[in-house]
Amino acid sequence: MGPIVLLFIGFLLLVTGAMVAIATHRWRLVCSWLSFVFVLLAGGCFLYLAILVFTSGPIAMAGPLLILPGIGASLTIAIDPLSALLLLIVSIISSCTTLFSVRYTLRYQGESLVRYYPFLLFLFATIVGVVSTRDMLFFIAFWEMMTLASYALVVFERGNAVSLRAGFIYFLVTHVATACLVMAAIVLYVKTPAPHSFSFDSLSASLGAIVAANSALVHLILALFFIGFVTKAGVLPFGFWLPNAYPAAPSGATAVFAGALEKAGIYGVVRIFCELLPISHYSYVWGQVIAIFGAISIFVGTMSALTQDDSKRLMSFHAIGQIGYMLLGIGLGVFLLPINPPLATIALVAGLFHMINHSWFKPCLFLNAGSILYKTGTRDLNKVGGLLRIMPFTGATAIIASLSIAGIPPLNGFSSKLLIFESSIMSGVGSPLFIILGLVAIFISAVTLASFLKFLNSAFLGKLYAEGGIDTQKDVPLSMKIPQGVLAFLCILFGVVPLLPMRMIHSAISSILPANYSPAAGFLFGTSLPGFSLNLGQGVIGAWNPLWALLAMAILFALGFFISKAGMARTREAETWYGGREHVVEHVRYAPHSFYNPFKQIFAFTIKGIKFEGMYPRAISLPRVTMPGRLKAAFDIDHWLYYPFARGFMRLSRWFSRVHVGIPQVYILWIILGVIACIIVLFLLPAG
């Protein structure tokens, strides 16, 4: 069978795990731990498979697993390095989030776990299905199952109206997006040669034929695919559902959404625009479109995040912003494919590298927010503070992940952002558009930093404070700390040896591009072990070698340490002095909503009564669809059929009722008049 069997074992483990979770859901801890064991085993299979692909090339099944001959679809399974990247992400994220959920779900005593673990495990299985199939029909089938599983997780809190509403919008929007995918696939499908087929290869050939015919149909197909994928990824304006849906799910599930689910959208974009679409001037056009949407997401998403005080909502907006960075890198790469292969490869590596990095730091941050929620019972940053004192480990991982997402060296976010910045600015020599987009990315990187410093400063630093009291002795349980520790460690690892993941991504990129198209990794990024230097063929244009910088920093840290100890100054602990007055914590706290106020006001405005804070409307109310009055009247059968009769009858009755005056003599008069009228009628009638 070969190593591909590991994929099936992993898949079956997840499905079995889901069933076991259903069977044992009444015993909460048993159910949680069993689910974790199944996920861990499956994750191990996927991780081993991914490593195998990176070391010894793509793995594919000899023949299709399942054939639907009537419609030309066959479940073909193949793992190329690009799929392996996603498998790597899924394997780590799934184990970490399930372990985190073990104790975290104890918060939700009122909710049945049968609506959590089975769907979570099913979600992992479907993501694996999405990235490992090479047939569009099954791809869409897995995609749809993925959407349904994630919908179930969004509405996990059944009693919460906000969750239900967010879930409904999520359901609606992602199904419109899936419809776009289906349409695009069908348009391509009917253009395939006679025995129609849904396989990626034949769809690619048919797209190539349409491109060669230079038809406007290409734009339609690409637009449909683009909308379908980026809606899932959460790119503005298509991803407007995201800031409401992410916080609604339990933190473990939110971490999966940010870590693995939205990456499926990025995977789709890369598959379509780099592999299925032949390199042509359509790549040139659509690269710019992707990059512009990316830049819009970066700007609007992150500027809105700056105004948020709800920890999970803040991070959800940052998820939008960070997806923008990935799309900027990928769009730039697609744009450059026809004109500058070396720079295009660097940009694509940059985008995918940011995708992997985002899978480490953003789930870590969601788990941090989940820990705060677990400990204090609130997501509102205005109501907590100084938690580093009671949860130092969570605080440390939050600091690492926050600095990582803000792109501070030597953490992993810096390496990928550096690649995105430098490639977009170097491409600007030919096309100034990308300099502007690159500058937006650099500027917003600082805004990201500001936003996460607000998060750190208010939640973890400062004076210990929790509205509604807090147990100051107990930290969060170990099973919640380990996942955060693993993810923070990966942030550091990928930051200190950036060339290791970059080589993997480079092999993923060159495996989907035409053979010998992209230059070798050693040529582009240098051959030194840990760091990289960028080379486009005219000498080195940029470099980042973390080990040297870290070595220097360590030596200088020691120097600073010894200098500060040289005076042998005494140290003393003291409470902060507030002018000697009695005080309560609320009075001496600097609450997060007051951070950056002058800056936030510059980017706040009002259009037609909708208040925008940081470029994003404070509350989106979906426009109410109303029918025109006349049409409404036409549908209203009562209105024109029943009411006229009824009204006439009523009028008649009212008129008749006037005879009831309540005087007996008048009634007798009526009776006499009636009898006379009857006699006259009888006389007038013809006899017989």
Add this chain to the structure above:
Amino acid sequence: MSFVIGIGILNLFIALGLAPLFEGVARKLKALVHSRIGPPLIQPYYDLLKLLGKEDIQPQGMYFARVVPWICFATVATAALFVPMGTDRAPLGAAGDAILFIYIVTLVAVCLIMTAAASENPFAFIGASREMMLQLTVEPVLVIALITAALNARSFGIGDMANWYYFKGPSISMLLATIFLFLALQAQVGKLPFDMAEAESEIVGGLFIEQSGPKYALLRWTLMAKQIIFASLFVQVFIPWPRIEILVLDILIHLAKVLGLVLLIGLIDVVNPRLRIDQAVKYYLVLVFFSLGAVAFAVIGA
């Protein structure tokens, strides 16, 4: 290798060892403007030495706060290794470029802000918030100036930029970038009229209100070194002339240029009142907009 270590030590000596001396000169100038005699030139050294022996009062139970000043010091000293100072390349130029320099400088600000926030004092929080807002609006100007140089030199290496400009001679884009970076310099080094993050008369030292003893000495030293590093970057990349190709003379010329710039910064510092933070933010946002002009000229190759 030994050359790299040599210029590394030289850079550290200039950025850390000579920074208080430059500060002393600036103080002398300030006194001159005030019609005072002023302290001796080496007063900043005395201040630092005195602070090193003073009692260190730390916030309760916040171990994190005790480490950050050292990280801050280490970061700023590392930043000194990425800027050439009188030589044609930076000691660690092969390990990092202009973007790295920008982010290392940002890391210094991050450390200052987190030190402030860890101290739980509301004044420190106000200072932190202001520092971050300034960073948000000033950083783009620095970025745009360096990107202009990078587009011209077709490389992000700071040494490459300096060498390109030295051989190419003045151009419109670089002159514009020089002007805009100069306007941003005052805020980068935290001097009046942009010292709202400290603002002694208003929020009693802001970021540094809870610092004392050796930690405060390190943080003050960090600020002095930051000024020298920025001045070095400015004169090295944007005013690379004259260069004699004799190492000792080049270093002396570099020091003279840095001294001139420090005096200029000190002069602006002493004759200006403090702006409010919202005024500063608006000022720099407008400046960012105009500085895009430098990039535009760089794109068309002027």
